[in-house]
């Protein structure tokens with residue numbers, strides 16, 4: 501596949517802001533948001549899906565623009581959501597006839613059968629709006645010296661002088677790279693987190709094991725933080741197993757071959773669209789025994805993470821030069837959410853006549869794959885945990 505110079509530059513901007521070495525700078529935002537999340541969950545547990553969405557949305561937009569959205573109906577959120585919808589629809593190879601009959605690209609928008617053109621224009625225009633306005637706002641604030649440091653300000657700092665011939669292109673790259681963050685980050689991370697609630701509902705014994713470990717390592721007086729992670733081996737394995745068991749993007753994004761190739765006797769000409777079957781890789785029974793089961797123990801040996809078992813992060817975030825550049829922050833945000841829920845809440849569904857959780861998981865299909873909505877009960881684990889939540893609420897009131 502040929503990569504445009506613009507794509508390469510955007511990719512570099514993205515990497516500079518989200519690589520493994522810098523990802524810690526987002527810890528304060530993540531830890532702050534997870535407190536809001538725990539409080540919202542304790543007040544309105546049945547809205548867990550909305551709270552989860554808010555958690556990721558707030559982290560991603562605050563990290564990118566230094567501005568916390570006013571809610572899920574803030575235009576900072578609603579505009580890129582339209583882009584997400586368009587991406588999900590158009591990203592499925594074959595979704596539109598033009599994918600199979602390329603000359604349809606040249607028919608005018610008013611022709612019968614060319615409705616996809618109108619849809620594409622709408623999504624393109626909204627995507628542009630969603631990138632232009634917030635970046636301009638941060639740019640203006642930066643020039644006035646009042647912007648909160650964030651991904652966008654770091655990119656603005658690196659822009660050439662306004663009279664430089666490269667300025668316009670560099671501005672666009674910075675604007676588009678910033679605009680890409682929410683679109684790529686929110687739905688994928690959300691999907692993994694909802695799968696986590698599903699797993700807790702389906703596998704109470706996994707929940708109990710993870711809670712026991714947190715109690716032993718962290719105690720009952722605070723929520724887990726990033727310093728606890730090395731000691732929380734079962735929790736680390738649980739997150740690995742979550743990323744193996746459920747893939748937000750089971751077929752990644754379409755790639756294409758840059759050279760003619762032969763694979764197991766099949767000739768694959770240059771320019772062929774290829775899909776990486778992440779789902780299959782992470783459900784290969786030769787690597788992961790009983791792959792449909794949720795079993796964090798498959799990643800543990802002698803009380804440590806077993807590095808001989810293939811780490812699912814090698815596949816769930818895609819491949820090669822297109823590999824997800826947000827993979828490190830994705831894991832950080834999931835860790836904070838998952839460890840906090842396990843620390844203070846019990847998640848459950850009613851039992852069937854055999855005493856097993858009465859739940860049949862189902863998932864949406866498409867480029868992005870989400871668990872379908874399901875009801876579960878989310879309650880504080882004990883009076884001690886209720887007290888911890890109340891202390892978080894009280895601390896918030898005294899800071900107000």
Ligand code: HEM
Nearest residue numbers: 684685688689692749752753817818819822823824826830
């Ligand atoms: C659990 C969470 C996530 C999962 C499972 C995930 C997975 C993926 C996958 C499978 C791809 C396609 C890679 C390929 O085609 O080979 C991708 C691309 C991408 N992801 Fe993620 N992602 C997640 C979170 C994030 C976050 C938090 C960000 C941003 C901070 C992000 C930014 C991106 C971008 C910008 C691309 C496009 C890369 C390109 O085309 O060059 N992702 N992601």
